[in-house]
Amino acid sequence: MPLFEKGRIIEDSWQVAQDEQPLPDGDVLVPLSRLAEGLGRNDGGRLGVVLSVGDRVEDLATALPRLDLVCLTFPIFRDGRPFTQARALREHLHYKGVVRVDGHFLPDQYEFLLRCGADQVVIPEGSDPAVWQDAHTRFTIAYQPSLLDERPQGLGFRRWLSA
Amino acid sequence: MPHSPQPALSVGRYTYDTVDHTFLKQRVEQFRDQVRRRLSGELSEDEFKPLRLMNGLYLQLHAYMLRIAVPYGVISAPQMRTLAHIARTYDRDYGHFTTRQNIQFNWIRLEDTPAILDILADAEMHAIQTSGNCIRNVTSDQFAGAARDEVLDPRVHAEILRQWSTLHPEFTFLPRKFKIAISGSEQDRVAARFHDIGLLARMGENGRAVFEVFVGGGLGRTPVIGVSLRKDLPEEDLIAYLEAILRVYNEYGRRDNIYKARIKILVQALGRDAFLDKVNAEFAAMDRSRYHLPPELVEAIRARFGAPAFETISPDTVESVAGDIARHQMADADFAAWISANTHPHKMPGYCSVTVSCKPSGGIPGDVTSEQMDLLADLADRYSFGELRVTHIQNVVLAHVREADLFELWQSLSDAGLGTANIGMVTDIIACPGLDYCSLANARSIPIAQKLSARFASIALQREIGSLRLNISGCINACGHHHAGHIGILGVDKRGEEAFQITLGGNAGEDASIGQILGAAMSEDETVDAIARIIETYLARRTPGERFIETCRRLGTAPFKDAAYAPV
Numbered sequence: 089m090p091l092f093e094k095g096r097i098i099e100d101s102w103q104v105a106q107d108e109q110p111l112p113d114g115d116v117l118v119p120l121s122r123l124a125e126g127l128g129r130n131d132g133g134r135l136g137v138v139l140s141v142g143d144r145v146e147d148l149a150t151a152l153p154r155l156d157l158v159c160l161t162f163p164i165f166r167d168g169r170p171f172t173q174a175r176a177l178r179e180h181l182h183y184k185g186v187v188r189v190d191g192h193f194l195p196d197q198y199e200f201l202l203r204c205g206a207d208q209v210v211i212p213e214g215s216d217p218a219v220w221q222d223a224h225t226r227f228t229i230a231y232q233p234s235l236l237d238e239r240p241q242g243l244g245f246r247r248w249l250s251a
Numbered sequence: 252m253p254h255s256p257q258p259a260l261s262v263g264r265y266t267y268d269t270v271d272h273t274f275l276k277q278r279v280e281q282f283r284d285q286v287r288r289r290l291s292g293e294l295s296e297d298e299f300k301p302l303r304l305m306n307g308l309y310l311q312l313h314a315y316m317l318r319i320a321v322p323y324g325v326i327s328a329p330q331m332r333t334l335a336h337i338a339r340t341y342d343r344d345y346g347h348f349t350t351r352q353n354i355q356f357n358w359i360r361l362e363d364t365p366a367i368l369d370i371l372a373d374a375e376m377h378a379i380q381t382s383g384n385c386i387r388n389v390t391s392d393q394f395a396g397a398a399r400d401e402v403l404d405p406r407v408h409a410e411i412l413r414q415w416s417t418l419h420p421e422f423t424f425l426p427r428k429f430k431i432a433i434s435g436s437e438q439d440r441v442a443a444r445f446h447d448i449g450l451l452a453r454m455g456e457n458g459r460a461v462f463e464v465f466v467g468g469g470l471g472r473t474p475v476i477g478v479s480l481r482k483d484l485p486e487e488d489l490i491a492y493l494e495a496i497l498r499v500y501n502e503y504g505r506r507d508n509i510y511k512a513r514i515k516i517l518v519q520a521l522g523r524d525a526f527l528d529k530v531n532a533e534f535a536a537m538d539r540s541r542y543h544l545p546p547e548l549v550e551a552i553r554a555r556f557g558a559p560a561f562e563t564i565s566p567d568t569v570e571s572v573a574g575d576i577a578r579h580q581m582a583d584a585d586f587a588a589w590i591s592a593n594t595h596p597h598k599m600p601g602y603c604s605v606t607v608s609c610k611p612s613g614g615i616p617g618d619v620t621s622e623q624m625d626l627l628a629d630l631a632d633r634y635s636f637g638e639l640r641v642t643h644i645q646n647v648v649l650a651h652v653r654e655a656d657l658f659e660l661w662q663s664l665s666d667a668g669l670g671t672a673n674i675g676m677v678t679d680i681i682a683c684p685g686l687d688y689c690s691l692a693n694a695r696s697i698p699i700a701q702k703l704s705a706r707f708a709s710i711a712l713q714r715e716i717g718s719l720r721l722n723i724s725g726c727i728n729a730c731g732h733h734h735a736g737h738i739g740i741l742g743v744d745k746r747g748e749e750a751f752q753i754t755l756g757g758n759a760g761e762d763a764s765i766g767q768i769l770g771a772a773m774s775e776d777e778t779v780d781a782i783a784r785i786i787e788t789y790l791a792r793r794t795p796g797e798r799f800i801e802t803c804r805r806l807g808t809a810p811f812k813d814a815a816y817a818p819v
C-alpha cells in the first residue's frame with residue numbers, strides 16, 4: 089500500500105517478516121515478539137519493529153538505538169493509543185528514527201499524528217495523496233504545544249502550524 | 252501594519268482575537284466540505300458519523316440535534332441573541348440547556364449546519380468537542396467571579412483548559428468521553444466528585460492558588476464518587492498534570508467494552524494508589540517544561556476577559572435598598588419567595604447573583620423559547636453587564652445584579668414566565684431529553700417531569716418542603732444525573748412498557764453520595780404518587796430544620812420505601 093510522507097508517495101524499502109518464515113535480507117520489520125531474532129541478524133540490513141496498540145513502547149527502550157523504524161498500527165481509527173505510543177517514543181525514549189503509522193485511520197487524523205511525532209503513514213490503495221496533504225495544510229493554528237515544537241503564536245499555548 | 256481599534260472585551264468570557272476567528276473559520280470550512288461529501292454520497296453515514304460528532308451533530312430519533320458549546324457556561328447577550336436567531340430560523344423556535352452548560356437544538360437539518368456554524372463562528376461560538384470520545388466542554392461554577400467564597404476566578408483556568416484540549420492531537424480519540432469541571436472555591440458547586448477530573452481551588456501556603464484534583468468520578472451505568480488524587484497541585488503544573496492523567500487513561504483505559512471505558516473503571520480496577528503511581532511516573536518522565544503554565548500565560552488569558560465595571564455602592568445605599576426590598580417583600584409574597592430562593596450573595600456590596608428558573612410549573616426543564624432568549628439577553632444588557640451563565644442544573648444566571656434593580660428585574664422575568672421561585676426546590680428538576688428525542692431511552696423523562704412540576708406547583712408547599720434535588724434520566728446512561736438526586740427517577744423498560752425506578756439519597760457536592768434504588772419500577776402515575784408519599788413521609792418525620800437529604804441519611808431508605816409502595 090502507498091507510503092505517504094511530506095506531501096508525496098515514497099518508495100517503501102521495508103519488508104515485513106512473515107509468520108514462521110526466516111527473516112528476509114535487507115530492511116525488515118519484525119513484530120515485538122521477534123525483536124531478539126531481528127537484533128541477532130547480521131546482514132547489514134536495517135531493522136524496524138511493528139507495534140500493536142497493546143504493546144508497550146517502554147519494552148523497546150534498550151533496543152531503540154539499534155532500530156531505524158517503529159511502525160504503529162491502528163486496529164480501527166477510534167482506538168487512539170498510537171497517538172500516545174508515538175508521543176512516548178519521542179518524548180520519553182528520545183527516539184530519533186522513523187515513526188510509521190499503519191492500519192485503519194482517517195486523513196482527518198493525519199495532522200494529529202504528525203504532532204504526536206509520526207513521520208509517515210501507510211494510506212489505502214488508490215487514495216488520493218492530495219486529500220492527505222490537504223488535511224495537513226488547511227489548518228494554520230493549534231491550541232497546544234506539540235512534539236514538533238512549533239512556533240508559539242504569542243497568546244496562551246497557541247502555535248502556528250507549519251505547512 | 253495598522254492596528255484596528257480594539258473592540259470592547261466581552262464581560263466574563265474570553266474574547267476572541269483574529270487568530271481564534273481564523274481557527275474557527277478553517278474548522279467550519281472543513282465541516283462544510285464534509286457535509287458536502289456526505290450529501291453527495293461521497294461519504295457513507297458510517298464514515299461521516301465520527302466527523303459530524305466532532306462538530307456536535309447527533310442523529311436523534313426524529314432529526315439531527317446540534318449541541319453548541321457554552322464554555323464554562325458563560326454567554327454574552329449578543330451570543331444569546333444569536334442562539335435565539337438560530338432557534339427561530341433553523342429550529343422550532345426553542346432550545347434546550349443541558350447539564351453540561353451547553354445548549355442544544357433538536358430539529359436541525361443537516362444541510363443547514365454549515366450555515367449555522369458560520370453564524371456561530373461570527374459570534375465566537377462553535378460545537379467542537381460537544382460529542383465524541385474527547386475532552387468535552389469544561390464546566391465551572393455558575394457564580395464564578397461573583398461568589399464571596401472563591402479564591403480565584405475559575406473561568407480563566409477553564410478557558411486555558413478549553414484551549415489546551417481543543418483538537419488536542421493525542422486526546423481526541425480517547426477510550427470514551429472525558430469531562431472536566433473546575434471550581435474556584437472549596438465549596439463544590441460543580442459536582443467535582445462526579446467528573447472524570449474535578450478541580451477545586453484553594454489558597455496555597457505562599458498566597459498562590461493550588462488545586463485539589465479528583466479523578467474517576469461519574470454517573471452513567473456505574474456511578475462512582477471520584478477519589479482525591481492530589482490536594483495541592485500548583486497552578487503552574489495544571490496542564491502537565493492533566494496531560495499525565497490523560498496519557499495514562501489513553502494508554503490503559505479499556506476499549507473492549509463501551510460500558511467499561513470511562514476513566515472511573517480504570518481507577519477502580521487499578522485502585523487509587525496504583526493509578527496515582529502511574530500518573531506520577533508519567534509526570535516525572537514527561538518534558539515538564541513544554542507543558543509548564545507560567546503566571547504570565549494565565550494573566551495573558553485573563554486579559555482577554557472583560558471585567559464588569561462595578562459601581563461603588565455605599566453602606567448607606569445598601570441599607571436603604573435593603574429596606575426597599577423588605578417593603579416589596581412584605582407587599583408581595585411571590586417576590587419574597589423569589590428573593591429567598593433565586594438570589595445568591597455577591598462579593599461586591601450592593602450586588603447579588605440571580606438565578607432565572609427555566610423550570611416553570613408544568614414546563615419542560617431547561618427549554619427556552621427564542622423570545623425568552625432575546626428577553627434574557629436584553630435583561631443581561633440592562634442589569635448584568637451583558638453577561639449570562641447557563642447552569643448545570645439547566646437554569647440561567649445573571650451574576651452581577653444591583654440589589655436596587657431586583658424588583659424591576661423580577662417583574663420583567665415574571666411577565667415572561669421566567670419568574671418561578673423554585674431554585675433548589677422540588678420542581679427545579681433536572682431531566683434528560685428522554686424518549687421524546689433520544690434513541691437510547693427506555694422512557695420519556697419530560698412528561699413525568701411536567702407532572703411532578705404541576706403536582707408540586709404551589710410555591711408555599713415547595714418552601715415548606717425546602718431544599719430538594721429531583722433528577723430524572725430516561726435510561727441507565729444517566730444524563731439526567733438521577734444517581735446524584737436526593738430523589739432520582741430512572742426510566743426502565745418493563746416488558747415493553749415505560750416504567751420508572753426511584754432512587755433515594757444521592758447528592759453532589761462535598762458530601763457526595765449515590766442514590767439507592769428503592770424497589771421495583773412503577774408506571775408514570777404511580778411514580779408521581781409514590782414521590783408525593785415519600786415527601787409526605789419526610790415532612791412527617793423530619794426534625795426541625797432538617798433537610799430532605801439529611802432525613803434520608805438519618806432514617807435510611809426503609810420508611811420511604813414503605814411509603815412509596817404503600818397499598819393505595
Ligand code: SF4
Binds near residue numbers: 685729731
Ligand atoms: S439518560 Fe438515556 S434517555 Fe436520557 S438522554 Fe441520556 S441516553 Fe438518552
